[in-house]
Amino acid sequence: MPGKHRLYLVDGSGYIFRAYHALPPLTRKSDGMPIGAVSGFCNMLSSLRDKAEHDQAVSHMAVIFDTSRQTFRSDIYPAYKANRAETPEDLIPQFGPIRDASRAFGLATLEMDGFEADDLIATYARIAHEAGMEVVVVSSDKDLMQLVRASSADEPGVGMLDPMKDRSIGPAEVMEKFGVAPDKVVDVQALAGDATDNVPGVPGIGIKTAAELINTYGDLDTLLERAAEIKQPKRRQTLLDNADKARISRQLVKLRDDAPVKDGLDALTLGPVEWPKLAAFLDLMEFRTLKARIENRLKLRGTADMGPGSSGGAPVTVAAPAKEIAFEGEGGPEQPAAPVGQGSYTLVQDIKTLQAWIDRASAAGIVAFDTETTDLSPTKAELVGFSLAVEPGEGCYVPVGHIPPGGGGLDLGGHGEIRQIPLQDALAALKPLLADPGVLKIGQNIKYDMAVLAGYRVDIVSYDDTMLISYTLDAGKHGHGMDELSELHLGHKPISYDEVTGTGKARISFAEVPLEAACKYAAEDADITLRLYRALKPRLLAEKQVTLYETIERPLPAVVCAMEVAGIRVDPAELNRLSADFAERMAGFEKTAHDLAGESFNIGSPKQLGEILFDKMSLPGGKKGKTGAYSTGADVLEELAAQGHDLPRAVLDWRQLAKLKSTYTDALVASINPKTGRVHTSYSIASTNTGRFASNDPNLQNIPVRTEEGRKIRKAFVADKGCKLVSADYSQIELRILAHIADIAALKQAFLDGIDIHALTASQVFDTPVEGMNPMVRRAAKAINFGIIYGMSAFGLAAQLGIPQREAQAYIEAYFKRYPGIRDYMDRTRKQVKEQGFVTTLFGRRVHFPNINTRNPAERAFLERASINAPIQGSAADVIKRAMGKLPAALAAEGLQARMLLQVHDELVFEAPEAEVEALIAVAKRVMQAAAALSVPLTVEAGVGDNWEAAH
Incomplete structure (x- = not known):
């Protein structure tokens, strides 16, 4: 290959992380997609191609990427790279566009499962070297320095180029770095180890000592064979004790140059850049400055050929706008989209069309996704279809489970048999897209879709949730359902569920909805979700809510979905026994009430009860509402009972048992999933103003914990055979947060000293x-x-x-006198909320109170009290959610099978094999107590038992 025989092998993964950390977070203006790493990567590639263009010898170039952390090294040493931090969430959706960037710049893009990028670089370096080519590895990674070889008149060498410093690395630079020649670098690394990649090495041996030993004994094997000859006792002993670690470490650090690559060197030939394709990509990513810079450079050269040493080529056609050119199925930069509901919605009925949509989503790196099912409960729901949208106004619906009313095989429209893709075929095609970390999936309450698909063993990886983005931005202002957000932000009222399924007795299931109507409804949902994402995501950065969303809210759908899918076992026999006991006791209270009233009446009827209390018995405090009936709420009955009246007390006792029976003992038995034998609650993660979860269907968060009856119900929640339930509960977290926020020295010191805070308050007040x-x-x-x-x-x-109320007021005044900082906090919060309409938690969550300045005194007083509580309760909610986001990975890192089942405000409930209980408690406490840095310690109390009550 005379004249042109140089191969550039670019460490693409190294480029990515350098680009990511070199630039501040950047987002695409049109939709808020993170693009900082893509921008840095493109600038580096542009500079490298420009350098190659001036290097007359460069004939081949390729960019090499890692695929995952699981490689053959993981089989050799499972802890390899286990210490590495998780990939930043905002970097994951940039992997796809970064690979697209490499192709847009006309470069071969290589990766291979089971091998690291460094192994592919080593393999192609060997192949090229054997073919008589010179190799330049574009990277500064020290692990690649073992490949460096000196060139000679007879044999080209292998060198490195640090792209950030524009510095060449040869044998002399390797000697300076490691103290040995390149062919001995592996031996030095095997001895010294690498904490970053969790390569063990030999304890106490660093690079300098390792180089000294290898230079003395020649190589690692000789050193280990003669370790007993070493004079220094400590060094001698550690080498003898850790010889196996050194050998394993050598296997880990030595690069494989025999990866079974499929592409030969011809596939790496450096050809000219196709300017329209590159320009279209730069337009898509909105890199206007870079595009102009490259375009100007091309104009100066008078060629569109960015290839090295070109002597001509096609002239640049500036008049042809790049936005008319499609890129990788993208359709070019965004055109004005059709109004919502009037776009192009496609009914996908064959696998080929579905694959085309999936390919398009993969190329775009972003897709809105939604499911249609048979049930609101995800653990009971069956998949009917799903929808995708990759551009505003362009969406599709894929039916997989539609049926005609009453069975049979006819479409409601009378068009013959329903034509749809078999469910398993559709999922097989969809699964790689949903699992691809390089494609960002956009959902509206995506936790539901995750839970539905979990039943089909399909995972959604790399996602954003428009509901949670809205919740992060506007908690307290409005609801966060799709219909409300669509009307608020897009000015469009979506097709309602009732419109396509009917209402009342005429309602049909979604599986029976005609395909055309289902398509319009479902594809519109995906379209709206994508548009909402583009409208809302940029606000996170503008309103400084990115960290709150990324670190607290975005991890939750996957974590909470796993909890919901896991469910918790209940003992139906115990619940039935409790129901019978409650019924018997209710009958006793009812008889007592009838005896006290002197007649029988419907104890569950507020109207009849009011007439008995206030007309017949003439008890004080009777007030009629708009319906003309007396008010008999709990507050009214409690006041009468406090005055010594027996009938209200009997009714209150009856009501308490009736509520427990209907809400829990009866309902929980009915809620047991026949497939799992467990109860699966659904958590609303964007419904409360302060960030707390709500539990529904059934509600497991309001079981009384301080009453005997409530404790009996908790006993019915049991662990699987061979397992225990473990409860981990923050101790007095809201008081600790109050002490921190209000800066109450006495309370802070009490928490630091572990003093009984209530006894302290009693003694001081x-x-x-x-x-x-x-x-x-x-x-x-x-x-x-x-x-x-x-x-x-x-x-x-x-x-x-x-x-007496006067005595209570004296207590409160004494409390504020002893802790004046609390009143200062309350006054400060009232002032803040009235001026700006919101308060903030310790983590920056804004809790909005848009009606705080209402003229209604009662409403204003209520909102003021709520605003004082919100930073405290909201911060407590943020703390436990931060812990929940970190716990699954922490448990997995310890190899534990324990799983999180429930969250009840400040408490987490786990199920674990008996042998793992102590390890689980240690991990849970460590993670939960480190979830926030306060001026007082966070304390977690843990309990263990065969049932929830025993564990609490």
Whole structure:
């Protein structure tokens, strides 16, 4: 190959991380997609191609990427690279466009499962060297320095080029770095190890000592054979003790140059860049400055051939706008989209068309995705179809489970048999796309779609959730359902579910909806989701909410989905026994109520109860509502019971048991999934203003924990055979956050010293010694401590403690006098919320109160109390969610099978094999206690048992 015989092998993975860390976070203006690494990568490739163009010898070039961390080295040493941090979430969706960038610049792009990029570089370096070519490895990675070879008149060498410093690396530079020649680098690395990649090496041996030993003994094998001759006792012993580690380390650091690559050197030939294709890609990514720079360079050369040493080529056609050229199925830069609902929606009924949409989504690196199912409960739902959208106004619907009403094989439209892709075929085609970390999946409440697909063993990797983005930005302002967001941000009212399925007795299942109607409804959902993403995602950066979303909210769908799918086992026999017990006791309370009333009446009827209490018995406090019936709410009955009236107390006791029976003991038995034998709650992760979860169908968060009946219900939640339930609960987290936020020195010191905070408050507020304290005094202090957080009034405290309101007011005033910082915090928060309409948690979550300045005094007072509580409760919610996001990986890193089942405010419930309990508790405490850095310690209390009550 006279004149042109040089191969550039570019370490693409190294480029990616250099580009990512070299630039601040950047997003594409049109949709908010992260593009910082793509931008840096493109600039580096542009410079490299320009350099190659001036290097008359370069004939071949390729960019080589890693595929995953699982390689043959993982089989040799499972802990290899285990210490590496998780890939940043905002980098994952950039992998696809980065590979597209390499192809747009006209470069061969190589990767191979089971091998690292370095192994492919080593393999092609060998192949090229044997073919008589000179090789330049474009990287500064020290691991690649073992490939360096000196050139001679008879044999071309292998060198390196540090692209950031534009510095060549040859044998002299390797000697400077490692203290040995390139062919001995592997031996030095085997001894020294590498903490970054978790290569063990020999403890106590660093690079300098390793080089000294290899230079003395010649190579690693000789050194280990003669280790007993080493004079220094400590060095001698560590080499003798760790010889196997050194040999394993050598296997890990030595690059394989025999990877079974399929492409020969011809596939790496460096040809001219196709300017329209490159320009289209740069337009797509909105890299206008880079595009102009390259275009100007081409104009100066008068050629569109960016190939090295070109002597001509096709002239640049500036008049042909790049946006008319499609790139990798993308369709070019964004054109004005059709109004929502009036776009081009495709009904996909064959695998070839589906694959075309999947290919298009892969090329785009981003796709909106939605499922249509038979049930609102994801663990019961069956998949009916799914929709995709890759551009606003362009979406498709893929039916996989439609049926005509009443069975049979006819479409509702009378067009013959329903034509749709078999479910398993469609999922087989879809699965790689959803699992591709280089393609960002956009969903609206994507947790539901994840849970549905989990039943088919299909995972969604790399995602964004428009519901959670909206929740992060606008909690408290409005709801975050798709229909409401569409009307609010897009000015479009979506097709409703009722429009396609009907209502009442005429309602049909979605599986029975005609395909054309289903397509319009489902594809519109995907279209709206994509448009919402483009409207909302850029606001995260503009409003400084990126960290909150990325570190707290975005990890949750995958974590919570796993909890919902896991479910928790309940004992139906125990629940049935409790139901019978509750029914018997309810009958007793009902008889007592009838006896006290002097007649029989429907105890469950507020109207009849009101007439008995206020007309017949003439009890005080009777107030009629708009319907003309007396109010008989719990507050009314509690007030009457506190005055010594027995009938209201009997009704309250009856109501408590009736609620427990209907809501839990009866409902939980009905909620058992027959396929799993477990109860699967559904968590609403974007429904409360403060960031807390809500549990539904069934609600497992409101089971009374302080009553005997509530504890009996918790006993019915049991562990699988051979397992235990473990409860990990933050201790007094909201009081700790209050002490931190309000900077209360006495409370902070008490938490630091591990003192009983309620006893301390009692001693300081009521001037009572801690020793021998009356339990009622401590109870009063506890009520104040927690009540203040929720804005409790003197009336509320009086009712809770059963004391006169004047006495309760004196308690509260004494509390504020002892802890003035708390009143300062409350006053400061009231002022802040009135001025800006929101308050913030410790992690920057904004909780909005748009009506805070209402003229209604009662509503304003309520909102002020809520705003005072929001930073505290919201911060507590953020803390446990941060912990939840980290726990699955932490458990997996320890090799534990334990899994998280429930979140109940400040408590997490796990199920673990008995042998793993202690290890689980250690991991849970470590992660949960490190979830926030406060001026007081976070404390986690853990319990273990065969059932939830025993563990709590």
